[in-house]
Amino acid sequence: MNSTLPSGPAVRIEGLDKYYGSFHALRKINLSVERGEKIVICGPSGSGKSTLIRCVNRLEQHNGGRITVLGTELNDDVGNIDGIRREVGMVFQHFNLFPHMTVLENCMIAPMIVRKRPRAEAETTARRFLEKVRIPEQAMKFPGQLSGGQQQRVAIARALCMQPQIMLFDEPTSALDPEMIAEVLDVMVTLASEGMTMICVTHEMGFARRAADRVIFMDGGEIVEQAPPEEFFTSSRNERTRQFLSQVLGH
Amino acid sequence: MVSLLRNQKVRNALLQVLYVGSLAGMVLACVMIARRNLAEQGITSGFDFLFKSTGWDVNFSLLPATANDPYWWYFLIGIVNTLFLGSTGLILATIVGTIVGLARTSSNELARLLGRTYVDIFRNIPLILQVFFWYAVITHLPTPRAAHEAFGILLSSRGLYVPIPNVGGVAFAAAAIALIAAIALPVWLGRTSRLNQPVGERLGIQLTGAAAALACAVVILAVGRLPDLALLDFPALQGLNIKGGLRIPPEFSALAVAIAIYGGSYIAEIVRGGFKAVGKGQMEAAQSLGLSPWRVFTLVRLPLALRAMLPILANQYVWLMKATTMGIAVGFTDFFMIVALTINHSGQTLEAIGILMAGFLAINLSLAAVFNRINKAIALKGNQLRG
Numbered sequence: 293m294n295s296t297l298p299s300g301p302a303v304r305i306e307g308l309d310k311y312y313g314s315f316h317a318l319r320k321i322n323l324s325v326e327r328g329e330k331i332v333i334c335g336p337s338g339s340g341k342s343t344l345i346r347c348v349n350r351l352e353q354h355n356g357g358r359i360t361v362l363g364t365e366l367n368d369d370v371g372n373i374d375g376i377r378r379e380v381g382m383v384f385q386h387f388n389l390f391p392h393m394t395v396l397e398n399c400m401i402a403p404m405i406v407r408k409r410p411r412a413e414a415e416t417t418a419r420r421f422l423e424k425v426r427i428p429e430q431a432m433k434f435p436g437q438l439s440g441g442q443q444q445r446v447a448i449a450r451a452l453c454m455q456p457q458i459m460l461f462d463e464p465t466s467a468l469d470p471e472m473i474a475e476v477l478d479v480m481v482t483l484a485s486e487g488m489t490m491i492c493v494t495h496e497m498g499f500a501r502r503a504a505d506r507v508i509f510m511d512g513g514e515i516v517e518q519a520p521p522e523e524f525f526t527s528s529r530n531e532r533t534r535q536f537l538s539q540v541l542g543h
Numbered sequence: 544m545v546s547l548l549r550n551q552k553v554r555n556a557l558l559q560v561l562y563v564g565s566l567a568g569m570v571l572a573c574v575m576i577a578r579r580n581l582a583e584q585g586i587t588s589g590f591d592f593l594f595k596s597t598g599w600d601v602n603f604s605l606l607p608a609t610a611n612d613p614y615w616w617y618f619l620i621g622i623v624n625t626l627f628l629g630s631t632g633l634i635l636a637t638i639v640g641t642i643v644g645l646a647r648t649s650s651n652e653l654a655r656l657l658g659r660t661y662v663d664i665f666r667n668i669p670l671i672l673q674v675f676f677w678y679a680v681i682t683h684l685p686t687p688r689a690a691h692e693a694f695g696i697l698l699s700s701r702g703l704y705v706p707i708p709n710v711g712g713v714a715f716a717a718a719a720i721a722l723i724a725a726i727a728l729p730v731w732l733g734r735t736s737r738l739n740q741p742v743g744e745r746l747g748i749q750l751t752g753a754a755a756a757l758a759c760a761v762v763i764l765a766v767g768r769l770p771d772l773a774l775l776d777f778p779a780l781q782g783l784n785i786k787g788g789l790r791i792p793p794e795f796s797a798l799a800v801a802i803a804i805y806g807g808s809y810i811a812e813i814v815r816g817g818f819k820a821v822g823k824g825q826m827e828a829a830q831s832l833g834l835s836p837w838r839v840f841t842l843v844r845l846p847l848a849l850r851a852m853l854p855i856l857a858n859q860y861v862w863l864m865k866a867t868t869m870g871i872a873v874g875f876t877d878f879f880m881i882v883a884l885t886i887n888h889s890g891q892t893l894e895a896i897g898i899l900m901a902g903f904l905a906i907n908l909s910l911a912a913v914f915n916r917i918n919k920a921i922a923l924k925g926n927q928l929r930g
Binding site: 349351374377378380381382384386387388389390391392401402405406433434435436437438447450451454 | 822824825827828829830831832833834835838842843846847850921923924925
C-alpha cells in the first residue's frame with residue numbers, strides 16, 4: 293500500500309451505523325479526513341467518539357455504511373483489514389503496552405513481524421522514535437517501570453515505528469496525572485507539525501486550539517457540529533456545543 | 544516482678560519459651576511412648592531392615608527387580624514408579640486441561656458448552672471413583688488373543704504393550720533425556736533474550752537445536768544397542784499371552800487416564816482464568832499494530848496468560864502428584880503401595896511411613912521450587928501496570 297498512494301481523502305466515512313445490541317451507538321455518521329489533516333473529536337462521555345475511531349481500524353465492526361481508509365474499503369476481507377491496520381497507528385487511553393517485553397521490544401515487534409524488517413533496521417527505527425518522544429534512555433526498561441506519561445510516549449513511539457500514514461488517539465491523556473499530560477501533548481503537537489494525519493479523541497481543548505485543523509463535536513452518536521478551532525471555540529451556534537464548552541472550559 | 548510481667552518484650556519472650564517448651568515435651572512424650580510400645584511388641588526400631596531382601600515381587604517396575612532385592616532398592620522402585628505415573632498424569636492432564644480451557648474461552652458456543660459440561664462432570668466425581676471406572680473399562684478390553692493393534696502397539700485387557708528399543712538401561716535413559724531436550728530446547732531458544740533474533744523469528748535456530756538433540760538420541764541408541772537383536776523389540780502374541788515390548792499394566796493406565804481427566808478439569812479452569820486475566824487492551828494494541836490473530840495469541844495473549852496461570856498450576860501439580868497414591872486402590876506399585884507392603888512384611892511402620900513422608904516432601908518441594916524459579920524468571924517487572 294505504500295507504493296500506490298491513491299488520491300482522495302485519508303479516511304472517508306459514509307452513513308456509518310453502529311449498534312451495541314439494541315443501543316444505537318453511531319447514527320449515520322459522515323466524515324472525511326484529508327491527508328495531513330488533524331481532527332479533534334470531543335463530546336460528552338457515551339457520545340460515540342471512541343467507537344467512531346475504533347471503527348476506523350476495525351477494533352469495532354460497523355453495522356452499516358462505508359468506511360474507506362487510504363482508498364481501501366474496510367469490509368470483511370481480512371486482507372483489507374490487515375492492510376489498513378498496518379497503515380493506521382493507534383494510541384489508547386490505558387497505553388496497552390506489552391508488559392512482558394522491554395520498551396525496545398514493544399517498538400520492534402510489529403515492524404519485524406508485520407513489516408518483515410531485519411532486526412538491526414527495526415532497532416534503529418525504534419531508537420529513533422524513542423528519541424523523538426524523548427525517552428531514549430528507557431529503551432531497556434519494562435513498561436511497568438515507567439511513569440504513566442512515559443508509558444504513553446512509548447505507546448506513541450510503538451505506533452510510529454510501523455511508520456503509519458494515519459494516527460488515531462483515543463483519549464491519550466485521560467488516564468494521566470496533570471503534570472504528565474503536557475509531556476504527551478508536546479509529542480502530539482510535534483507530530484502534528486510534521487504533517488501526520490491525526491484523528492484525536494480528547495478533551496484537551498488547548499491541544500485542539502494549537503494543533504487541530506477541525507474540531508468535531510459529537511453527542512448521542514451524531515456529529516453535532518464541526519468547525520475550525522477558532523470558530524468552534526468562539527462562535528458556536530449550537531446550544532449543546534456551547535453547553536459542553538462551558539463545562540469543559542468553564543473552570 | 545509485677546512490673547516486669549507487664550513489659551511487652553518480656554511477655555512475648557515468656558510465651559515463646561512456653562510454646563517451644565510444651566512442643567518439645569509433646570514430641571519427647573510421643574517418642575518415649577512409641578519406644579516402650581515397640582519394645583513391648585518385640586519390634587526393633589531402626590533402619591537396618593532397609594538392607595534386608597524383601598522376599599516379595601512388584602507387578603510393575605522401570606528398574607530391574609527381583610524378590611532378593613533389598614528394601615531400599617524397592618523404595619527407589621516405588622519413587623521411580625510414582626514419578627513415572629505422576630509425570631505421565633501431569634503431562635496428559637495439562638494437554639487435556641489446555642484443550643478444554645481453550646474451548647471454554649472460545650467464541651464458539653458449542654465448544655464452550657462442551658468444555659463446561661466436561662468440567663462439570665469430571666470435577667465433581669471423586670477421583671477414586673474415576674480410577675475404579677477406568678480400571679474396570681481397561682480390564683474389560685479384549686483378551687490378548689483379540690488385542691487391538693496399531694503401529695506395533697498392542698492393547699488388551701492385560702495391559703498396553705509398546706515396542707521398546709533393545710538397548711542398555713543407561714543408553715535408554717540418556718536417549719530419553721536427549722529426546723526431552725529435543726522438545727525443551729526449541730521452547731527455551733524461543734524465549735531466551737540472549738539470542739540476537741527477536742522472539743518469533745528464531746525458527747531456524749530452534750529447528751537446529753531440536754535436530755541436534757534428536758541426532759544425539761539416535762547416536763546414543765545406536766551405540767548402546769544390544770548385540771544380535773533387532774533395534775526395536777515389538778510385542779507379539781505367543782500362546783495365550785503377549786511377549787516382548789514394554790508392558791504397561793492396566794493399573795497404571797487406569798491411574799494415568801483418571802489423573803489426566805480429573806486433573807484436566809481443574810487445569811481447564813486454571814487455563815480459562817489465565818486467559819480471562821489478560822487485559823483486552825493488550826490484545827487490541829497488538830491487533831491495531833497489524834499482527835495476525837495467531838501472532839496476537841502467541842506473542843501477547845499466551846505469554847501473559849501463562850504468567851497468570853503458573854502459580855495456581857504449580858499448586859495443582861503438587862496436588863496431582865499426591866493423587867498418585869491412589870495406586871494402592873487398584874494395586875499399582877507406586878511409592879505408597881511399596882511402603883504399605885513393607886509395613887505388612889517387615890512391621891517397620893514408623894520408619895516406612897517416615898520414608899514415605901520424606902519422599903513425598905522431597906518430590907513436591909522440588910516441584911514447587913522449580914515452579915517458583917520459573918515464576919520469578921518470567922515475572923512482569925515494575926508495578927505501574929494498567930489496563
